[in-house]
Amino acid sequence: MATMSAVEDFDYVVFGATGDLTMRKLLPALYHRFRDKQISERCRIIGAARSQLSHEEFRERAHKALRRFVKPDALEEGLIASFLPMIFFASVNGAEADSTWDNLTGLFDDASAGKIRVFYLATSPELYGAICGNLKQQSLITEQARVVLEKPIGHDLDSARRINDEVGAFFDEKKIFRIDHYLGKETVQNLIALRFANPVFERLWDSDAIDHVQITAAETVGVEGRGDYYDKSGALRDMIQNHLLQVLCLVAMEPPGSLDADNLRNEKLKVLRALKPITAHDVPHVAVRGQYGRGRIGSKDGGEIVPAYLEELGEGKQSDTETFVALKAEVHSWRWGKVPFYLRSGKRLPSKVSEIVVQFRETPWSIFPTSLEPNRLIIRLQPEEGIQLSLMNKVPGGDGMALRPANIDVSFEKAFSTRYPDAYERLLMDTVRGDPVLFMRRDEVEAAWSWVEPILKAWESKTGSLHHYAAGSWGPEAANALIQSTGHGWHEEKA
Numbered sequence: 045m046a047t048m049s050a051v052e053d054f055d056y057v058v059f060g061a062t063g064d065l066t067m068r069k070l071l072p073a074l075y076h077r078f079r080d081k082q083i084s085e086r087c088r089i090i091g092a093a094r095s096q097l098s099h100e101e102f103r104e105r106a107h108k109a110l111r112r113f114v115k116p117d118a119l120e121e122g123l124i125a126s127f128l129p130m131i132f133f134a135s136v137n138g139a140e141a142d143s144t145w146d147n148l149t150g151l152f153d154d155a156s157a158g159k160i161r162v163f164y165l166a167t168s169p170e171l172y173g174a175i176c177g178n179l180k181q182q183s184l185i186t187e188q189a190r191v192v193l194e195k196p197i198g199h200d201l202d203s204a205r206r207i208n209d210e211v212g213a214f215f216d217e218k219k220i221f222r223i224d225h226y227l228g229k230e231t232v233q234n235l236i237a238l239r240f241a242n243p244v245f246e247r248l249w250d251s252d253a254i255d256h257v258q259i260t261a262a263e264t265v266g267v268e269g270r271g272d273y274y275d276k277s278g279a280l281r282d283m284i285q286n287h288l289l290q291v292l293c294l295v296a297m298e299p300p301g302s303l304d305a306d307n308l309r310n311e312k313l314k315v316l317r318a319l320k321p322i323t324a325h326d327v328p329h330v331a332v333r334g335q336y337g338r339g340r341i342g343s344k345d346g347g348e349i350v351p352a353y354l355e356e357l358g359e360g361k362q363s364d365t366e367t368f369v370a371l372k373a374e375v376h377s378w379r380w381g382k383v384p385f386y387l388r389s390g391k392r393l394p395s396k397v398s399e400i401v402v403q404f405r406e407t408p409w410s411i412f413p414t415s416l417e418p419n420r421l422i423i424r425l426q427p428e429e430g431i432q433l434s435l436m437n438k439v440p441g442g443d444g445m446a447l448r449p450a451n452i453d454v455s456f457e458k459a460f461s462t463r464y465p466d467a468y469e470r471l472l473m474d475t476v477r478g479d480p481v482l483f484m485r486r487d488e489v490e491a492a493w494s495w496v497e498p499i500l501k502a503w504e505s506k507t508g509s510l511h512h513y514a515a516g517s518w519g520p521e522a523a524n525a526l527i528q529s530t531g532h533g534w535h536e537e538k539a
């Protein structure tokens with residue numbers, strides 16, 4: 045049985061508290077951990093935002109959010125009645141050094157001075173430095189204080205460095221928790237177990253045995269009212285620079301000396317630094333960007349027609365922002381040689397799926413008359429979390445030796461019959477415990493920006509066309525051409 049020990053009492057202050065992330069993810073995550081008795085009624089969750097709301101009004105919003113985002117079987121009104129009084133609100137102009145801060149400081153007294161204090165910044169990253177400066181000014185940064193930074197940290201290397209410097213002026217690196225929620229996903233953590241607790245895989249984990257790796261994060265949703273943010277970001281900054289590169293690191297890294305946070309992060313950093321640099325000249329050959337047009341999504345009742353990205357942005361809007369990216373990366377190390385790592389992420393694709401496909405090399409010689417499919421290890425990050433290993437088998441019966449692939453299939457839900465917690469649950473508790481292992485260190489974030497930046501710059505200078513794809517398709521044709529150039533195909537196309 046996995047253990048879940050109670051954490052020390054804390055005050056959790058969320059800046060940007062009226063936003064989508066707080067309602068959709070943070071409050072439900074804290075509710076679940078309250079339900080699991082990991083946090084006590086003495087803990088406080090303090091929403092901070094510019095809106096003028098009373099504690100009661102904010103609690104009403106929180107209550108609505110819980111009803112909407114917590115699955116019905118976990119919604120217990122009795123428990124919610126105990127949870128809501130733990131929630132408070134302070135109307136604060138986080139980035140300004142003005143008197144609105146009194147609303148927040150007024151909630152702290154001598155009794156709370158020794159408590160764990162977490163400041164979660166879910167605002168625009170441009171405000172992180174100013175908010176931290178004000179926290180200092182207001183003497184809110186105690187020995188027990190730490191800060192959590194939501195991604196994206198900046199929009200390029202320079203801005204990431206600046207933000208890291210600004211926050212670093214007030215918080216020691218050990219007290220800074222940079223969230224990449226993919227690292228909180230159980231299946232992403234399980235990658236470490238799969239690789240380093242099962243020698244059967246680790247012995248095969250290199251360029252001798254592996255032909256190529258695909259990492260896909262596909263979504264059916266569009267920009268969901270986040271157009272203002274998304275249009276300045278695009279899929280490369282929103283998904284690849286952080287989530288997909290972190291997954292790539294866990295797939296490609298060397299075994300760390302231990303599970304200690306710095307050991308693990310040192311190994312991830314080595315992978316990021318070993319990524320073959322992509323020059324402006326390479327971009328059209330190794331990177332594909334796309335933007336969705338109108339199309340049909342879903343299979344239920346023939347699906348529904350959804351608007352194009354530009355229509356979602358608003359009437360008359362023009363934009364070159366990419367909602368789809370496919371990339372070919374290489375990790376230049378002894379282990380990986382020239383093994384391609386194909387990364388792909390997009391919005392308005394036919395299904396929501398995040399997975400890693402490790403394709404093994406073909407047999408050097410075949411004694412069978414029929415063609416053989418290479419073995420493939422598919423690690424399903426979400427949904428239907430699990431692992432499949434495709435193997436060639438003899439078709440039973442018959443006179444000859446007909447072969448067909450069949451899968452060894454492990455569904456984690458069936459194997460462990462347990463609830464899959466949302467990634468934020470674990471991460472929020474880790475910030476309280478002060479355990480940084482599932483968070484990004486400054487050098488990792490900056491190394492990831494260094495690698496993607498030439499692609500961003502090339503696209504900004506119009507190198508590499510923006511391809512269009514219909515919503516509900518698997519992205520532009522150019523993404524197929526990219527992977528076909530090494531004689532392969534994306535996993536979904538074959539399904």
Ligand code: BG6
Nearest residue numbers: 195225261263282283287398426
């Ligand atoms: C977020 C991105 O970090 O991850 C969103 O900003 C994206 O655009 C989301 O939808 C995807 O997360 P998940 O857990 O649903 O794969």
